[in-house]
Amino acid sequence: MSQFISVFDMLKIGVGPSSSHTLGPWRAAQQWVKVLKNNNLFYQIDGIRIDLFGSLSLTGKGHATDYAILLGLSGTDPEYIPIDDIEQIINQIKNQNKLQFNGEKEISFSIENVVFNQDFLPFHANGIRFRGFCKGKEISTQTYYSIGGGFIVQENDHLEEAIEITKKNFPFPINRAVQLEEYCEKENLLISDIVLKNELELRSSDEIDLELSRIWETMLECMYIGCHTEGKLPGGLNVKRRAFDTHKKLIKDTSYTNPEEWVPAIRSTEVKFREILKWVGCFALAVNEVNAALGRVVTAPTNGSAGVIPAVLMYYMVIENHEADFRHIKKFLLTAGEIGSVFKKNATISAAMGGCQAEIGVSSAMAAAALTELLGGTAAQSLVAAEIAMEHHLGLTCDPIGGLVQIPCIERNAMGAIKAINAAEMALETDPKEVKVPLDKVIDTMWETAKDMHKNYKETSEGGLAINVGLADC
Numbered sequence: 001m002s003q004f005i006s007v008f009d010m011l012k013i014g015v016g017p018s019s020s021h022t023l024g025p026w027r028a029a030q031q032w033v034k035v036l037k038n039n040n041l042f043y044q045i046d047g048i049r050i051d052l053f054g055s056l057s058l059t060g061k062g063h064a065t066d067y068a069i070l071l072g073l074s075g076t077d078p079e080y081i082p083i084d085d086i087e088q089i090i091n092q093i094k095n096q097n098k099l100q101f102n103g104e105k106e107i108s109f110s111i112e113n114v115v116f117n118q119d120f121l122p123f124h125a126n127g128i129r130f131r132g133f134c135k136g137k138e139i140s141t142q143t144y145y146s147i148g149g150g151f152i153v154q155e156n157d158h159l160e161e162a163i164e165i166t167k168k169n170f171p172f173p174i175n176r177a178v179q180l181e182e183y184c185e186k187e188n189l190l191i192s193d194i195v196l197k198n199e200l201e202l203r204s205s206d207e208i209d210l211e212l213s214r215i216w217e218t219m220l221e222c223m224y225i226g227c228h229t230e231g232k233l234p235g236g237l238n239v240k241r242r243a244f245d246t247h248k249k250l251i252k253d254t255s256y257t258n259p260e261e262w263v264p265a266i267r268s269t270e271v272k273f274r275e276i277l278k279w280v281g282c283f284a285l286a287v288n289e290v291n292a293a294l295g296r297v298v299t300a301p302t303n304g305s306a307g308v309i310p311a312v313l314m315y316y317m318v319i320e321n322h323e324a325d326f327r328h329i330k331k332f333l334l335t336a337g338e339i340g341s342v343f344k345k346n347a348t349i350s351a352a353m354g355g356c357q358a359e360i361g362v363s364s365a366m367a368a369a370a371l372t373e374l375l376g377g378t379a380a381q382s383l384v385a386a387e388i389a390m391e392h393h394l395g396l397t398c399d400p401i402g403g404l405v406q407i408p409c410i411e412r413n414a415m416g417a418i419k420a421i422n423a424a425e426m427a428l429e430t431d432p433k434e435v436k437v438p439l440d441k442v443i444d445t446m447w448e449t450a451k452d453m454h455k456n457y458k459e460t461s462e463g464g465l466a467i468n469v470g471l472a473d474c
Contacts, residue, residue: 003345004169004170004173004198005341005344005345006199006202006337006341007195007199007212007333007334007337007338007341008211008215008337009149009151009341010149010299010300010301010336010337010340010341010344011215011298011299011300011301011309011333011336011337012079012149012150012298012299013078013079013214013215013218013296013297013298014026014078014079014150014296014297014298014299014303015068015078015081015083015086015294015295015296015297016290016291016292016293016294016295016296016297016303016306016405017063017064017291017292017293017294017303017304017404017405018063018064018065018302018303018304018405019148019149019150019299019301019302019303019304020055020056020126020146020147020148020149020150020302020350020351020352020459021055021056021059021060021063021064021065021068021126021146021459022063022064022065022067022068022078022294022303023068023078023150023299023303024126024146024147024148024150024151024152025052025056025065025068025069025072025128025146026068026069026071026072026078027072027078027150027152028069028072028128028130028144028146028152029068029069029070029071029072029073029130030072030077031144031152031154032073032130032140032142032144033072033073033075033101033102035140035142036132036140039140041132041134041139041140042101042102042104043105044134044139045101045107045132045133045134045139045140046107046108046133046134046135047107047108047109047132047133047134047136048073048099048101048107048109048113048130048131048132048133049113049115049130049131049133050066050069050113050114050115050128050129050130050131051115051117051128051129051131052065052066052114052115052116052117052127052128053117053119053120053121053126053127053128053129054119054120054121054124054125054126054127054352054460055125055126055351055352055458055459055460056125056126056127056128056146056352057116057117057118058116058118058403058459058460058461058462059400059403059459059460059461060116060403061116061403062235062400062402062403062404062405062461063403063404063405064294065114066111066114066116067086067090067294069114069128070089070090070093070099070111070114071086071089071090073099073101073102074089074093074099074100074101074102074103075100075101075102075103075104076089076103083294083295083296086294093109093111094111097109097110120455121143121145123145123155124145124146124147124153124350124352124353125350125352125353125455125458125459126145126146126147126148126350126352127143127144127145128143128144128145128146129141129142129143129144130142130143130144142154142155143155147348147350147353148301148302148344148348148349148350148351148352148353148358148359149299149301149302149340149344149349149350150299150302150303151344169201170198170201171197171198171201172194172197172198174194174198174338174341174342175342175345175346176342176346176440177339177342177383177386177438177439177440177443178438178440180194180338180342180379180383181379181380181383184378184379184380185379185380189379190331190335190373190378190379190382191334191335191338191339191369191373191379191382191383192330192331192332192334192335192373194338194379195334195335195337195338196208196334199334209326209330212326212329212330212333212334213326215298215333216313216326216329216333217259218296218297218298219287219297219298219300219309219310219313220259220260220262220263220310220314221259221296222286222287222290222291222295222296222297222298222306222310223259223283223286223287223310223311223314224258224259224262224286225286225290225295226241226243226244226285226286226287226288226289226290226295227243227244227247227282227283227286228244228247229241229243229244229289229290230244230245233289233292233293233406234292234293234294235292235402235404235406236402236404237401237402237404237406237407239292239406239407239410241289242285242289243282243283243285243286243289246278246281246282246285247282247286250269250271250275250278250279250282251265251266251269252269254266254268254269263314263317263318266279266318267317267318267322271318271319276315276319277418279314279315279318279319280311280312280314280315280414280417280418280421281311281414281417281418283307283310283311283314283315283417284307284308284310284311284413284414284416284417285307285410285411285413285414286307287306287307287310287311287413288304288306288307288405288409288410288413289410291303291304291306291307291405292404292405292406292409292410298310300336300340300363300366301340301343301344301349301359301362301363301366302349302350302351302359302363303405304351304356304359304360304405304409305359305360305362305363305412305413305416306363306413307410307413307414307416307417308360308363308364308366308367308413308416308417308420309333309336309363309366309367309370311367311413311414311417312367312368312370312371312417312420312421313329313332313333313367313370313371315371315417315421316328316332316371316374316375317329320374320375321374324374328374331370331373331374332370332371332373332374333370335366335369335370335373335382336366336367336369336370337366339365339366339369339370339382339383339386340362340363340366342439342443343358343362343365343390343443343446346440346443346444346447347443347444347446347447347450348447348450349362351398351458351459352398352458352459352460353450353458354446354447354449354450354453354458355395355396355397355398355449355450355453355457355458355459356393356396356397356398356409356412357390357393357394357395357396357446357449357450358446358450359398360393360396360412360413360415360416361389361390361393361394361396361416361446362390363413363416363420364389364390364393364416364417364419364420364423365385365386365387365389365390365393365420365423365439366386367389367416367417367420368382368385368386368388368389368419368420368421368423368424368427369382369383369385369386369424370382371385371420371421371424372384372385372423372424372427372428375424375428376428377424377427377428378432380432381427381428381430381432382427383432383438383439384427384430384432384435384439385420385423385424385426385427385428386423386439387435387437387438387439387442388423388426388427389416389419389420389423390439390442390443390446391437391442392419392423393416393419394442394445394446394449395449395453396412397453397457397458397463397464398457398458398459399456399457399461399463399464399465399466399467400459400461400465400466401461401465401466401469402461402466403461403466407465407469408465
């Protein structure tokens with residue numbers, strides 16, 4: 001049986017700009033420190049070298065991979081670190097050539113000790129190798145792979161304890177979409193109901209509600225910050241933040257002082273029909289502008305696609321249902337998370353493995369299914385919505401200009417959100433029995449397409465827009 005993947009594995013709170021290139025390496029650094037301590041080697045280490053391979057090497061600079069590793073080695077956590085502390089910690093390491101290793105001891109360290117190799121390791125496109133030294137002798141070598149969405153695995157082993165999904169430990173073991181649909185039909189339940197019953201095997205109802213609330217609050221704050229921050233994004237492309245100007249025109253003179261007041265404030269505005277798409281695009285752009293600036297976001301299922309799900313959920317709350325509350329948010333996130341886990345189990349959510357279809361495509365499918373449920377669709381129609389959304393992202397490449405998660409990544413989130421809404425509307429008018437392409441088939445096709453895709457279009461910045469439009473052009 002396949003491994004159980006929780007909603008909270010798919011929706012993680014962290015720091016931008018990339019779940020595979022920032023959050024994953026950060027977690028890998030933390031994990032290596034744990035290994036050193038378990039092997040009684042931590043206090044012997046007086047020198048460190050980190051080698052990056054494949055996509056992490058080719059686009060790691062633009063994705064702040066080196067910074068993420070240094071922050072992880074410094075003992076900080078991406079979920080809780082104050083964003084304002086990031087620049088201070090990195091500058092201190094650069095200026096002093098010293099690293100506060102896990103915040104416990106100081107060792108000599110140069111930023112050049114993070115080496116960007118050009119070759120790929122065989123297991124995965126995102127490879128990281130940590131090497132620890134004592135008086136010039138190498139005493140620890142560990143290789144990790146960042147496999148997308150902040151998930152990491154160690155060479156020849158899984159870091160996270162594998163929980164097999166069987167009837168013995170979960171009432172509804174799910175590997176494929178068809179199983180999920182069968183459970184829903186047999187039990188006369190929605191997708192979110194089935195998912196909740198599985199999650200309750202690991203956490204209490206109160207714990208689930210608390211964590212889902214934290215996830216939504218982080219998404220809401222991220223949208224709020226993005227809509228209220230102007231200027232240009234860091235990285236050298238000089239990309240102007242667009243959410244600020246768009247939001248200013250849409251919100252008009254409505255008053256509010258914080259994210260909680262912001263939702264009812266938007267609800268109170270008179271939204272014209274032609275403004276609906278502008279609002280959706282604004283929400284998505286806001287999230288990914290924050291992500292590009294190393295802000296705090298929720299992987300959904302990745303950082304590069306973090307804007308789709310909050311934008312579609314916000315659309316439901318401020319356009320479709322002004323009475324929507326936490327009950328609706330909970331259902332949306334549970335359903336979205338489960339759809340994402342089915343993609344991860346049977347294909348990939350890593351752009352380095354599958355191109356942008358694995359990020360924006362999956363996030364759009366997650367959002368489409370969740371929105372369909374909230375709009376009154378059946379479980380079968382939710383799966384149809386996910387299929388429609390993914391089908392029309394098949395083959396989407398990942399070719400970030402300058403290795404930055406900005407062009408075309410930010411706009412793609414707005415497009416993915418719009419496609420999700422469109423897919424949901426089409427699914428609601430569809431008889432699932434008449435559908436020719438089931439979700440599992442499109443997932444299989446996405447994985448086959450990923451394997452056929454040339455490596456230049458898998459987050460390497462060696463093809464497409466990345467070579468036809470360079471930093472000099474911007």
